[in-house]
Amino acid sequence: MPIFQYGETEVEWLSKRDKRLAQAIERIGLIERSTMPDLFTALIQCIIDQQISAAAARTVNARILQVCGGHMSAEALLAAGADNLQRCGTSMRKVQYMLGVAEAVQAGKLDLSAIPAMDDAQVIQTLTGLKGIGIWTAEMLMIFSLGRPDVLSWGDLAIQRGIMRLYNHKELPRERFERYRRRYSPYGSTASLYLWALAK
Missing domain, CATH: 1.10.1670.40 (Endonuclease Iii, domain 2)
Known part of the structure; x- marks a missing residue:
């Protein structure tokens, strides 16, 4: 790890x-x-983890990974569908946030590969433009996915x-x-x- x-x-x-x-x-x-260098996986986990215990978050993350066939990606998440994701133990509101991120990636509206080249302010602006991602979440991603000092x-x-x-x-x-x-x-x-x- x-x-x-x-x-x-x-x-x-x-x-x-x-x-x-x-x-x-x-x-x-x-x-x-x-750390979690894969930004897409980190984004999804951040949404899942909000306002629940660490133990509950681990359980939900493991179930969602299983529903996605063992590999977290925009395609796998969208293919799983809202109902299957909600059955993993998370709220429909969080499911909509996750699917929103996946749709933005798949449609090319969110280019995750461009984010490492952005400065800190641009990263925050880009990530907080996604529903379900606030400034605190963006800052945690900056530390634990992007390694910002x-x-x-x-x-x-x-x-x-x-x-x-x-x-x-x-x-x-x-x-x-x-x-x-x-x-x-x-x-x-x-x-x-x-x-x-x-x-x-």
């Missing part, structure tokens, strides 16, 4: 920029988070919780969050891994 790539360069930069984060990095050590998601409550625990803040206004984002840049994604670990 591929993992998010980071190393001494990112760790040294963040440690020099922030003493508290440096202590957390030293205490926690190397974090291995699996500088993503710190304001919309991620665990990231916010990690920052508040690390710096003993009782609240985290957007302005303060943005100061941390600038401090961690250009390695916000690596900082995110540690903030998630601190939030647990």
Whole structure:
């Protein structure tokens, strides 16, 4: 299973920029988070995973993969049809989102092969143009499918919780969050891994 790539360069930069984060990095050590380079599969999984437990998400994902013949693709998803997909344990609303992504890919309206060449703002704009994909989902795809180095998601409550625990803040206004984002840049994604670990 591929993992998010980071190393001494990112760790040294963040440690020099922030003493508290440096202590957390030293205490926690190397974090291995699996990635999903196939953007179509990742998009579909992100839609399935929304607002359900990790265990439920694994079950639904496995069932949908089975219905698609063991290989996730736009063609296989469309061939499976809405009723079969819903029977896998997900809502019809999510099924419509998934089929919408598949239809956009098949019709050529969404060229997933072009996304890696886009800058971060273009990626967010392109992905959030799809029903069922918000900014947070696009940012998670940027980290775990595209390997983008500088993503710190304001919309991620665990990231916010990690920052508040690390710096003993009782609240985290957007302005303060943005100061941390600038401090961690250009390695916000690596900082995110540690903030998630601190939030647990």
